[in-house]
Amino acid sequence: xxxxxxxxxxxxxxxxxxxxxxxxxxxxxxxxxxxxxxxxxxxxxxxxxxxxxxxxxxxxxxxxxxxxxxxxxxxxxxxxxxxxxxxxxxxxxxxxxxxxxxxxxxxxxxxxxxxxxxxxxxxxxxxxxxxxxxxxxxxxxxxxxxxxxxxxxxxxxxxxxxxxxxxxxxxxxxxxxxxxxxxxxxxxxxxxxxxxxxxxxxxx
Numbered sequence: 529x530x531x532x533x534x535x536x537x538x539x540x541x542x543x544x545x546x547x548x549x550x551x552x553x554x555x556x557x558x559x560x561x562x563x564x565x566x567x568x569x570x571x572x573x574x575x576x577x578x579x580x581x582x583x584x585x586x587x588x589x590x591x592x593x594x595x596x597x598x599x600x601x602x603x604x605x606x607x608x609x610x611x612x613x614x615x616x617x618x619x620x621x622x623x624x625x626x627x628x629x630x631x632x633x634x635x636x637x638x639x640x641x642x643x644x645x646x647x648x649x650x651x652x653x654x655x656x657x658x659x660x661x662x663x664x665x666x667x668x669x670x671x672x673x674x675x676x677x678x679x680x681x682x683x684x685x686x687x688x689x690x691x692x693x694x695x696x697x698x699x700x701x702x703x704x705x706x707x708x709x710x711x712x713x714x715x716x717x718x719x720x721x722x723x724x725x726x727x728x729x730x731x732x
Contacts, residue, residue, distance in 0.1 A: 556715055557644070558617040559589045563628030565649075567600040573625055573700045577648075580708025585715050597627050604657040607631045608638075618642050623711065625700055626676070629668075630654055633688070636663055646714065648707065649698050651680035652687060659687050667720060669710060671696040691724050695731025706731045 560581070562574035570592035578590050593614060596606040608631050616622065621644040622632040629647025634657050636643045644665040652659045668688040672681050676698040684690040696703055706727045713723035 556717065557588065557619060557621045559591050559620045560585075560715070561591045561593065561616055561620060561622045561632075563593070563595055563611070563622065563624040563632055564598070565624075565626030565628050566597050568625070568628075569598055570594055573704075574623075574628075576701055576704045577623065577625070577707060577711065580704050581711055581715070583708070584712040588715070595628060595631070597631070604631065604655045608634050608657060611635050612639070616640070616643065620644070621646070621715065623648065624650060626650055626698065627654060630657060630659070633659055633663070633666060636666065637661060641665075644714075646711065647688065649674060649677060649696065649700060651677040652683045653680055659683070662687050667691070667714065669693060669696065669707065674698050689720070691720075693724070693731070694729050695727075703731060 562578055564570060564572055564574045574592050578592065581588070596602045596610050597604065604627065607627070611631055612635055619642050623646045624630070624632040625648045627650070629650030630652070632643070632645045633647055633650070636645045637659060641663065647668045647670070649670055650668065666688040668684040668690045670677065670681050670684060670692060671694060672692050673694065674681070674697050700707060709727065710720060710723050713720050
């Protein structure tokens, strides 16, 4: 499906320098969007992730839109186009759970390279929507043992800064604390790989 190009102003790309150990107090993003998964809602798992992030980043502008895939029978492309039409501010961070992550990553790939995207428990393809290339400012947090997305995670290392986490599964609510730590590390410009290492193989 053809999608028109998005032109963003020079000098307004979102960006962060990775400076290990340094925490920046200023706003890093004009907005942080949290996208729910298939059949979910803004008041579900993404609201819990927002609560975790507010502990370390209370001044950020958080947005939890209702996506078309709240109806599990709807086409995935409808959510990609919906996210496009929301006109997410240039340089924003978009965090997507499950299908929400795939939707965010696809829009980033097609026409919004200015976006930072973090995919949590997301597949690399669903229906006719499939990721095709690696993008800067894209992180994937997933488990190859997650039965819900089994067989659709193998290409993550080719497509993103990928972390195959043995402690993670599709019930993100029970992993909200370690996930919140990783998300906060990213927003604060810290080294995500070091935070993942600190959490360890058991997700503690």
